[in-house]
Amino acid sequence: MPQTNGIAERNVRSTKDGGRACLTTSGFSVNGWKNLANKAYCFGSNLREDEDGFTPYFLKHGIEFTGIKIPIGRLVYFQPQPDVFDKQDDFRPKRIPGVFCGYHLQPGNIWSGDYLVADLDNFTASGCEIGIDATPRQAKIQRIKEITIPDGPPSFPL
Numbered sequence: 001m002p003q004t005n006g007i008a009e010r011n012v013r014s015t016k017d018g019g020r021a022c023l024t025t026s027g028f029s030v031n032g033w034k035n036l037a038n039k040a041y042c043f044g045s046n047l048r049e050d051e052d053g054f055t056p057y058f059l060k061h062g063i064e065f066t067g068i069k070i071p072i073g074r075l076v077y078f079q080p081q082p083d084v085f086d087k088q089d090d091f092r093p094k095r096i097p098g099v100f101c102g103y104h105l106q107p108g109n110i111w112s113g114d115y116l117v118a119d120l121d122n123f124t125a126s127g128c129e130i131g132i133d134a135t136p137r138q139a140k141i142q143r144i145k146e147i148t149i150p151d152g153p154p155s156f157p158l
Contacts, residue, residue, distance in 0.1 A: 015042060026073020026099075027158025040072040040102050043109065060109075067103060067111055068149065074100045075155040077148040078117045095148060099123065099158060101141050114143040123158055 019037040028037070046056040047065055057065045070076065077095040097120040104114035118139040 018042075018045065025071060025156060027156050028073060036102055037072065043103060043105070044069075044071070046109070057109075065111060067113070067115070068147070070100045070115075070147075070149065071154065071156075072100055072102055073156045073158055075120070075150060075157050076100045076115075076117060077150065078115075078142075078144045078146070080119065081142050081144075096120070097157070098147075099139075100147070101139075104143050114145060115147050116141050117144050117147060118142070120157055 019040075026037070046060075047069055049055055055065065076098050078098045079095050098117040099120055101116040101118055104112045104116055106112050118141050122139045
């Protein structure tokens with residue numbers, strides 16, 4: 001029995017270490033984002049191929065993950081949801097910069113096809129009341145079907 005406990009403790013430690021690394025890389029503050037980081041790390045580890053060429057996601061669900069593999073905190077462009085978009089300036093571009101926050105998962109950790117994105121302005125706009133320490137609720141994370149990743153090396157704007 002002690003070996004089983006040691007394996008479980010090591011898995012918990014790996015998840016915490018991975019979540020901490022996600023937070024550090026992304027630029028998110030610990031203020032409310034640690035659960036998102038741990039979830040992102042766990043989901044990301046299910047998308048890595050094993051020696052046999054299969055991912056844990058494929059072995060569990062019988063299908064390959066069809067989304068774009070993106071680290072949390074990365075700069076992406078997206079079209080805001082209609083209710084958010086209607087409140088914006090008419091001449092603002094339809095796709096705006098955002099911060100990737102993860103994947104929307106259905107029960108059983110099956111990807112729904114939606115990405116979770118927050119408007120970059122919620123973190124960086126001058127005079128912004130929220131700022132870099134925004135919690136997920138304050139950042140107003142949106143479920144988005146399509147995102148665009150800018151060319152070049154990954155950028156983490158926070």
